[in-house]
Amino acid sequence: MIYIGARSIPIVVLTALFSGMVTSVQSAYQFSSWVPSWYVGSVVGNSVLLELAPMITGLVLTGRVGATIAAEIGTMRVTEQIDALESLSFDPVSFLILPRVVAGTIMFPFLIIIADVCGVFGGWVAATTSMDVTTYEFIKGFKTWFHPWDAWFGMIKATTFGFTITSIACYHGYYTRGGALGVGKATTTTVVISCVCIVFLDYLLAELFL
Amino acid sequence: MIKVNDLHKTFEGKQVLRGVGFTVNTGETFGIIGKSGSGKSVLLKHLIGLLKPDVGEVWIDDKLISAMSFRKLQRVREKIGMVFQFGALFDSMTVSENIELALKKLTKLSGSSLNDRVTESLASVGLEGTEKLMPSELSGGMKKRVGIARAIAIKPEYMFYDEPTTGLDPVMTDTINRLIKKFKTDERITTVVVTHEMLTVYDVVDRVILLHEGKIQFDGTPEDIKKSDDLVVKQFITGDSTLLLQESR
Ligand SMILES: Nc1ncnc2c1ncn2[C@@H]1O[C@H](COP(=O)(O)OP(=O)(O)O)[C@@H](O)[C@H]1O
Ligand SMILES: [Mg+2]
Numbered sequence: 001m002i003y004i005g006a007r008s009i010p011i012v013v014l015t016a017l018f019s020g021m022v023t024s025v026q027s028a029y030q031f032s033s034w035v036p037s038w039y040v041g042s043v044v045g046n047s048v049l050l051e052l053a054p055m056i057t058g059l060v061l062t063g064r065v066g067a068t069i070a071a072e073i074g075t076m077r078v079t080e081q082i083d084a085l086e087s088l089s090f091d092p093v094s095f096l097i098l099p100r101v102v103a104g105t106i107m108f109p110f111l112i113i114i115a116d117v118c119g120v121f122g123g124w125v126a127a128t129t130s131m132d133v134t135t136y137e138f139i140k141g142f143k144t145w146f147h148p149w150d151a152w153f154g155m156i157k158a159t160t161f162g163f164t165i166t167s168i169a170c171y172h173g174y175y176t177r178g179g180a181l182g183v184g185k186a187t188t189t190t191v192v193i194s195c196v197c198i199v200f201l202d203y204l205l206a207e208l209f210l
Numbered sequence: 211m212i213k214v215n216d217l218h219k220t221f222e223g224k225q226v227l228r229g230v231g232f233t234v235n236t237g238e239t240f241g242i243i244g245k246s247g248s249g250k251s252v253l254l255k256h257l258i259g260l261l262k263p264d265v266g267e268v269w270i271d272d273k274l275i276s277a278m279s280f281r282k283l284q285r286v287r288e289k290i291g292m293v294f295q296f297g298a299l300f301d302s303m304t305v306s307e308n309i310e311l312a313l314k315k316l317t318k319l320s321g322s323s324l325n326d327r328v329t330e331s332l333a334s335v336g337l338e339g340t341e342k343l344m345p346s347e348l349s350g351g352m353k354k355r356v357g358i359a360r361a362i363a364i365k366p367e368y369m370f371y372d373e374p375t376t377g378l379d380p381v382m383t384d385t386i387n388r389l390i391k392k393f394k395t396d397e398r399i400t401t402v403v404v405t406h407e408m409l410t411v412y413d414v415v416d417r418v419i420l421l422h423e424g425k426i427q428f429d430g431t432p433e434d435i436k437k438s439d440d441l442v443v444k445q446f447i448t449g450d451s452t453l454l455l456q457e458s459r
Contacts, residue, residue: 076300083260084298088312089284 004100005107008064009114015060016115019052020044020122028131037133041141044123049150053115054157055202058165061111062194066169069100070190073173074183082174097170101163108162109155116154157205164201165194211236212257212368212400217266219252226252228424230266234417239394239401241411241432243446244421250404251295251372253421257402258292258370259283270368288316291361293371297353299345299360305332306341309360316364331363332356335389351382355389362393369393371403375410387413408447411435420446 027043073096076082082092120142127133169190176186212234219227226249234240242250255261256268259275268276275286299308309328313319319327332338335355345353354374361369371390375383391414394401403415411418412432420428420435420443428435428443435443445453 079296079301080294080298081300083255084292084294084300086260087258087287087290087292088315089287090315091280 004065004103005110008061008107008111011060011064012057012111012115013118015056016048016053016118017122019056020048020119020124021126023047023052023119024123024126025130028127028133037131038137038141040123040127040131040133041138041143042145043141044120044127044138045142045146046150048119048123049116049154051202053112053119054154054161055198057108057112057115057158058161058198058202059195061108061161062165062191062198065104066165066190066194067187069166069169070173070176070187071183073097073100073170074176074186077174077176078179078182092174097174100170101166104162104166105159106162108165109158112154112158116151153205153209156209157202160201160205161198164197168194168197211269211271212240212402213267213269214257215267215269217253217256217268218264219249219256219261220264225424227256227263230421230424230426232419232426232429234400234402236400237394237398238417239390239403239415241415241418242402242404242421243406243408243411243418245406245446248421249424250406250421254370254372254402254404258287258290288364289367291364291366291369293354293357293361293369293374295372295376296350297345297357299348299353299356301345303345304341305337305343305345305348305356308345308356309363312360313363327363331359334362334392335359336385351378351385354378354386358386358389362397365397367399369399369401371401371405373405374403375405375407383407383409390414 023044024040028037028040031037031039073082076096082096085092085095124135124138127138128135172186172190172193176182178185214233215231217227217230218225230253242253244250252261256263256276257270259268259278263276266276267274270286271289273286275283278286299305300311303311306328309331310324313324313327328341329338332340335358337352337355337359340348340352340356345356348356358374369390374386374390378386387410390401390403393399394414403410405411415432417429417431418435419426422442428438428440430438435447438444441453445451
């Protein structure tokens with residue numbers, strides 16, 4: 001279960017870093033001359049905490065974690081390991097599914113904190129190296145429009161996404177049928193449905209909480 | 211004793227079992243044969259409560275297991291060792307962890323007596339010293355034997371085998387047939403063997419049924435089946451695919 005978190009860190013760091021940098025560069029580009037360039041800190045802060053970190057982490061982990069869980073449980077289904085568990089009186093739901101869903105729901109917020117930090121860091125790097133923004137200005141911009149609630153809202157999203165991705169993966173893995181082909185199908189379905197659910201939930205949560 | 215009454219099972223409109231009934235007496239070795247896809251595994255899974263019938267009953271030792279809750283089934287499953295077709299070993303665990311998992315759940319053993327039982331079960335299938343291997347390091351025949359060791363480790367009263375010899379070389383087939391016979395005589399176990407190998411039928415079972423199109427086409431001893439005039443039975447035991455075609459001409 002630690003695997004869900006630990007092994008996902010590099011990809012989360014990488015994607016968050018670059019999305020922070022891109023936000024930085026692009027917002028500076030759009031500001032043109034009449035918006036002070038130190039605003040870039042606030043744009044990076046807000047978009048990373050509120051949207052980019054949870055969303056991108058969610059989508060990346062759908063591929064990383066959701067697909068793995070679906071393939072793992074699906075393989076256990078088609079090789080009769082789930083039947084074997086049940087014949088040994090284990091309840092497959094509490095033995096296989098619950099730990100994964102719980103781990104995912106707990107791990108996601110931590111990964112998104114990492115993504116937050118990396119995203120803002122990436123934004124700062126891009127702003128200070130390729131633009132006329134000093135560290136002082138970047139932090140000033142970041143602080144001026146920083147609301148702690150934005151970060152909390154990101155955590156709410158993270159928890160919801162973690163629960164959703166792992167549940168969808170477990171469901172499709174558990175009901176896999178038809179050998180290796182079936183495992184492939186379950187994995188693909190998991191990724192597609194999770195992605196759709198994430199963008200939809202992202203919108204729904206924004207409607208509800210903002 | 212196992213008693214099956216009028217079992218029906220349909221999957222997504224496909225009738226797999228259409229009224230199957232038989233009795234297996236205590237201590238008997240019972241064979242279920244039939245071609246691939248005839249519903250042998252489905253039938254076996256009903257005997258241990260992994261599948262629930264649409265219609266019909268399964269009784270084990272006067273307990274109606276076809277209508278039991280998961281909790282109550284646990285009590286019955288302590289008495290049953292199930293061997294799956296490809297072993298169904300948990301591939302994230304070593305050989306010994308596979309067996310320990312079963313022992314911890316279904317017996318009260320712990321500590322050194324638990325370890326002794328693991329060693330003893332592996333020795334009884336001729337796989338001493340494989341404790342630390344992962345399932346991916348084992349050959350097909352070894353996986354099946356570890357599967358047998360895991361099932362026999364709990365000292366069950368019933369052993370169910372799903373195609374224990376399918377896909378193995380003749381020597382390994384004989385090894386496994388001997389194991390089935392050994393456990394039957396040493397431990398007084400009631401055995402159900404699903405197979406489509408006639409060699410296993412002649413060698414190990416006391417009574418055999420042939421499943422065909424969801425029903426029992428034949429029920430009798432291995433001697434009887436050799437003498438049967440039924441074309442479906444004849445075709446199955448001789449493997450002559452032209453037999454039924456000639457009849458319909
Ligand atoms: N869980 C299931 N859902 C749908 N169909 C199934 C299921 N299990 C088995 N079947 C179908 O039931 C038929 C009999 O399968 P099975 O009992 O595995 O045959 P065999 O005699 O080779 O063991 C097959 O056609 C299979 O596709
Ligand atoms: Mg089968």
